[in-house]
Amino acid sequence: MTMTARKEASRLSPTRDLQVGLPARRAAAALLDAVLQKKQPLDEVLGRARDGGYMFDLPVRDRALARAIVGVSLRRRGQIDYLLNTFLERGLPARAGTLYPILLSGAAQLLFLNVAPHAAIDLAVRLAQWDPRAKRYDKLVNAVLRRVAEKGADIAASLDAARINTPDWLWSRWVSAWGEERARAIAASHLAEPPLDLIVKADPELWAERLSGRALPTGGVRLLSKGRIEEMPGFAEGAWWVQDAAASLPAQLLGDMAGKRVADLCAAPGGKTAQLALAGASVVAVDSSKARLDRLGENLARLGLKAEVVQADATLWLPEERFDAILLDAPCSSTGTIRRHPDVPYLKSDRDITELVAVQRKLLENAVTLLKPGGALVYSTCSLEPQEGESQVAALLARDAGVALDPIREDEPLGDMPWTQASGCIRTFPFDLKLDGPEWSGMDGFFAARLVRTG
Numbered sequence: 001m002t003m004t005a006r007k008e009a010s011r012l013s014p015t016r017d018l019q020v021g022l023p024a025r026r027a028a029a030a031l032l033d034a035v036l037q038k039k040q041p042l043d044e045v046l047g048r049a050r051d052g053g054y055m056f057d058l059p060v061r062d063r064a065l066a067r068a069i070v071g072v073s074l075r076r077r078g079q080i081d082y083l084l085n086t087f088l089e090r091g092l093p094a095r096a097g098t099l100y101p102i103l104l105s106g107a108a109q110l111l112f113l114n115v116a117p118h119a120a121i122d123l124a125v126r127l128a129q130w131d132p133r134a135k136r137y138d139k140l141v142n143a144v145l146r147r148v149a150e151k152g153a154d155i156a157a158s159l160d161a162a163r164i165n166t167p168d169w170l171w172s173r174w175v176s177a178w179g180e181e182r183a184r185a186i187a188a189s190h191l192a193e194p195p196l197d198l199i200v201k202a203d204p205e206l207w208a209e210r211l212s213g214r215a216l217p218t219g220g221v222r223l224l225s226k227g228r229i230e231e232m233p234g235f236a237e238g239a240w241w242v243q244d245a246a247a248s249l250p251a252q253l254l255g256d257m258a259g260k261r262v263a264d265l266c267a268a269p270g271g272k273t274a275q276l277a278l279a280g281a282s283v284v285a286v287d288s289s290k291a292r293l294d295r296l297g298e299n300l301a302r303l304g305l306k307a308e309v310v311q312a313d314a315t316l317w318l319p320e321e322r323f324d325a326i327l328l329d330a331p332c333s334s335t336g337t338i339r340r341h342p343d344v345p346y347l348k349s350d351r352d353i354t355e356l357v358a359v360q361r362k363l364l365e366n367a368v369t370l371l372k373p374g375g376a377l378v379y380s381t382c383s384l385e386p387q388e389g390e391s392q393v394a395a396l397l398a399r400d401a402g403v404a405l406d407p408i409r410e411d412e413p414l415g416d417m418p419w420t421q422a423s424g425c426i427r428t429f430p431f432d433l434k435l436d437g438p439e440w441s442g443m444d445g446f447f448a449a450r451l452v453r454t455g
């Protein structure tokens with residue numbers, strides 16, 4: 001081998017690539033390609049990538065880096081697209097393979113992750129050279145990212161980050177539902193990584209101390225450090241599970257569940273089933289997805305909690321018995337969870353919401369028929385869209401005389417929290433639950449109402 005060939009071989013060797021972080025960048029670009037171009041949910045693609053795909057062999061640190069690049073690329077996509085449009089004189093070429101995710105993730109590293117320009121640019125060029133469809137644009141990648149490195153930070157800082165990083169379809173929905181000031185506050189809370197919330201089986205104060213977190217007024221524990229969840233103290237022994245503070249509210253609205261028969265419709269992956277079982281209820285967990293029910297089973301087994309598991313379509317499910325209480329945490333657009341799932345704005349659309357509203361209506365109608373007279377039904381969605389929350393419940397009350405709203409009272413646990421509305425329902429926003437400093441604050445956007453069967 002000549003000297004030059006040897007140099008070339010070492011430049012391309014996997015060992016050197018690992019050292020300079022190329023596999024993490026390749027994983028990030030592939031994940032972004034799957035989400036933005038193939039419209040696949042990030043959690044699913046991440047799962048596949050880890051379980052045998054392109055992240056399988058990556059050291060934990062590189063996986064974390066790939067995830068960080070993807071997260072910031074999605075959160076700041078509007079600002080980055082603005083810059084790319086400014087610097088790409090002839091626009092983005094068509095049929096260029098992974099060129100766009102390479103540029104997006106390269107710019108994200110330069111602008112928001114403090115990666116040294118020579119590293120971010122060199123790796124982006126090499127990624128382009130690996131992709132047969134993008135490789136003829138390697139010089140373009142170099143030129144555009146150099147301009148981003150030189151001029152991008154000032155331009156990006158001059159943009160209205162909350163507005164430009166929110167796709168128009170969501171911005172107009174939130175302005176018309178909640179007004180511009182709240183729409184802006186919602187959007188602003190999507191720009192940073194959220195803290196990690198846990199529900200502990202017992203002793204939140206103790207676990208807060210042990211995990212260097214803080215106990216929440218909603219009953220859980222909040223952490224900033226996010227190593228591998230499976231390696232954190234308490235995970236293996238089933239002392240806690242991951243659940244956002246707002247997501248823990250609906251099950252709490254059912255009050256004392258000890259000894260009650262409760263159906264958790266749309267139960268998987270089981271966060272709320274676990275809360276109900278822990279509160280002493282005898283729970284039937286229903287979900288239409290076999291794969292998600294398998295995860296529910298694994299989660300309950302780790303936690304040492306029990307529930308009967310039924311795979312069924314809950315719009316049609318009609319068992320013999322009637323229940324003391326039902327929790328219906330319906331499938332929804334998930335627009336309240338964008339802090340945790342920054343891919344949602346690019347996967348969902350107005351049309352999905354129309355379709356989901358129709359399914360939620362059917363689920364609600366069936367749920368009411370499964371209740372004993374006097375039984376309680378909590379309906380919740382992790383959506384910021386009133387059509388999936390407030391209006392859905394108002395429409396049910398208007399058409400079904402056999403069900404009434406059971407407003408949350410101020411004197412019940414959590415009843416005096418600021419998110420309990422005058423109507424007696426719960427509405428949380430991602431900017432709620434303000435604690436010391438933005439990094440400790442926020443919660444998912446949720447709606448929850450408690451109803452009672454009167455007829």
Ligand SMILES: C[S@@+](CC[C@H](N)C(=O)[O-])C[C@H]1O[C@@H](n2cnc3c(N)ncnc32)[C@H](O)[C@@H]1O
Pocket residue numbers: 265266267268269270271272273286287288289292312313314315329330331332
């Ligand atoms: C918001 S998630 C539920 C989260 C769960 N309650 C928790 O706390 O972990 C909605 C669930 O509804 C399920 N689902 C969607 N349509 C359904 C239907 N027609 N019948 C039963 N389950 C359904 C989905 O598989 C998904 O697991």
